[in-house]
Structure formats: structure tokens, C-alpha cells
Amino acid sequence: MLASLRQERILAAVRLHGAVRVADLVDELDVSDMTIRRDITELARAGLVRRVHGGAVGPDTGSRPAHEPGFEAKRSWATAEKQAIARLALTLVEPGQAIALSAGTTTHLLAHLVAADAALRPLTVVTNSLAAAEALHAAVTPAGLDVILTGGVRTPSDALVGPVADASLAQLRVDTAFLGVHGLDGDGLTTPNLLEAATDRALLAGAAHVVVLADHTKWGVVGLARIAPLDEVDTLVSDTQLTAEARRALDPLVGRVLLAPPDDPTPEPPLDPGAP
Incomplete structure (x- = not known):
């Protein structure tokens, strides 16, 4: 799959769910962990997502204390x-x-x-x-x-x-x-x-x-x-x-x-x- 298509899939998932996990994307797209991280980095540079520990969220979410992930997650x-x-x-x-x-x-x-x-x-x-x-x-x-x-x-x-x-x-x-x-x-x-x-x-x-x-x-x-x-x-x-x-x-x-x-x-x- 081309990088542009992967990134479109990642962006669609973020918009649908509000957040995505690298591990889930690796399984879904059948590519390496590093490939997914590079895709998320490119989307983050374009201002379309924001990188967080273990994945990505929408650009306007997750930056405030109220959005901090819980301990169990x-x-x-x-x-x-x-x-x-x-x-x-x-x-x-x-x-x-x-x-x-x-x-x-x-x-x-x-x-x-x-x-x-x-x-x-x-x-x-x-x-x-x-x-x-x-x-x-x-x-x-x-x-x-x-x-x-x-x-x-x-x-x-x-x-x-x-x-x-x-x-x-x-x-x-x-x-x-x-x-x-x-x-x-x-x-x-x-x-x-x-x-x-x-x-x-x-x-x-x-x-x-x-x-x-x-x-x-x-x-x-x-x-x-x-x-x-x-x-x-x-x-x-x-x-x-x-x-x-x-x-x-x-x-x-x-x-x-x-x-x-x-x-x-x-x-x-x-x-x-x-x-x-």
C-alpha cells in the first residue's frame, strides 16, 4: 500500500474514533511499527493529527490534563x-x-x-x-x-x-x-x-x-x-x-x-x- 493511502486510512480512523494506536494500525495495515510511526509523523507535521504515546489523536484533542490517558489504559x-x-x-x-x-x-x-x-x-x-x-x-x-x-x-x-x-x-x-x-x-x-x-x-x-x-x-x-x-x-x-x-x-x-x-x-x- 502506498504511503499516501496508509495515511488516508490513519487519518480516517482518527477522525472516526478520535484516537488510534500504533499496535492496532500495524495489524490492520500489515506493515511495520516504524512504518506506522513515520506515517503518523508525516500527518503530525501537516497538522492533521497529534502524536501521543502509543499512537495519535486529533490535532485539537489530548493536549489538556483532562485528556490524559488513565493508568489502566x-x-x-x-x-x-x-x-x-x-x-x-x-x-x-x-x-x-x-x-x-x-x-x-x-x-x-x-x-x-x-x-x-x-x-x-x-x-x-x-x-x-x-x-x-x-x-x-x-x-x-x-x-x-x-x-x-x-x-x-x-x-x-x-x-x-x-x-x-x-x-x-x-x-x-x-x-x-x-x-x-x-x-x-x-x-x-x-x-x-x-x-x-x-x-x-x-x-x-x-x-x-x-x-x-x-x-x-x-x-x-x-x-x-x-x-x-x-x-x-x-x-x-x-x-x-x-x-x-x-x-x-x-x-x-x-x-x-x-x-x-x-x-x-x-x-x-x-x-x-x-x-x-
Whole structure:
């Protein structure tokens, strides 16, 4: 199928449904993931759609906090890559540390791994994620794992944000902050939620080391609110599908880029379908 015909099909689907997913288009049009992403990029450049994590929406939708995808919707995207990233991120956690976990589906997977790893005790975890706190709760012990949950206003991604969360984080210092993001490009890290961006900045400000967890589909996705420039990122953990173009943009700015290999034999962390 010619590119112009594919793009017409993609645009028609966006207009009909309001949004499309890359994975669905790959199956429907029988082409590669990268081909669909290039088509969406061309449509976005023409102002006909707007790129978002995992797909595209209409040009006038999805840019405001009210249109932020929910936690359950987001954790079905790029699941294998997120699991690999979480496993690699776990190797950056050391016993005796205080770490911070932002809200997000990849940090939620990391929380499950931290909870299951008794070798990481003692450990203190600060989080503004209701899902991460729930994952860690069963492993809390008086002398082993401590969890500090900020207060705040709940977002669609199950983050606690706003002045209460910001004030809590301003009083704390951690060794490493693990940050999940909605999107990133050469200009930095972004999210569709203005309040979440401010809370993420407060979380990063108290960290000696900043680790961003972002699968390859988030490269080139731009949210409404900027969190931080790339040169504030000490380590980016992504997956091996991250493009060479993205690497060229990241390497001069990010301290180091780690790519999680696929098909890691380590067992996946359990997911509680009833978790918030």
C-alpha cells in the first residue's frame, strides 16, 4: 500500500474514533511499527493529527490534563519493553538507599520488583504514585522497607500532585529518583498534566541521581507541560528498539543511556488487577 493511502486510512480512523494506536494500525495495515510511526509523523507535521504515546489523536484533542490517558489504559502499551526496563532499573537500586518513584506504569512495575527483592533491605521508598504504594505495601516491615506516600490531588494516571505533594517532596532528599514520563524529545521531558509536571520537578530537585524510565514509543511524543531538559537526566533506561536518531539526540545530553534487552528470563513481577 502506498504511503499516501496508509495515511488516508490513519487519518480516517482518527477522525472516526478520535484516537488510534500504533499496535492496532500495524495489524490492520500489515506493515511495520516504524512504518506506522513515520506515517503518523508525516500527518503530525501537516497538522492533521497529534502524536501521543502509543499512537495519535486529533490535532485539537489530548493536549489538556483532562485528556490524559488513565493508568489502566497506559499499562497495556509496550508491556514487554516496560517489563525489561523495570528489570534493568532494579539493578540501579542498592540496599540502604532512599529512592523515589514517580507515578507511571513502568515505575509501577519497578515497585513490584523492589517489593519482591528482600536483598534490597533496608530501603526507603518515597512515591507520589498510589499504584506503586499499593505494590510496596505488603512488603513493608519495621526494619526493612519503609514507604513514604505524599499527599495530593489524584490524576488520571494515579499520581498525587499539587501543592501538598510538592511541599512534601521539598522536605525530602533521596539517593535516586526513578521518573516515568509521558514523552521526551530533544527539548526534554514532558507530561500532559501541568500539576504533575510541577510535582515531578519537585521530586527531581530532591534527588542526587535522576533516572528516567521511558520505552522507545515515548521518543518524539510531546506533552503540554515540560518537566525538565535532558541534561538534568543522569541515566535514561529505555529498550533496544530506541532508534539511532533518538540515540544521536540523547547521547550528548544525557549522562548515560541504558537499553534493556528483550526476552530477559527473569520472572515478571505479579500484577494485581485490583490495584488502583
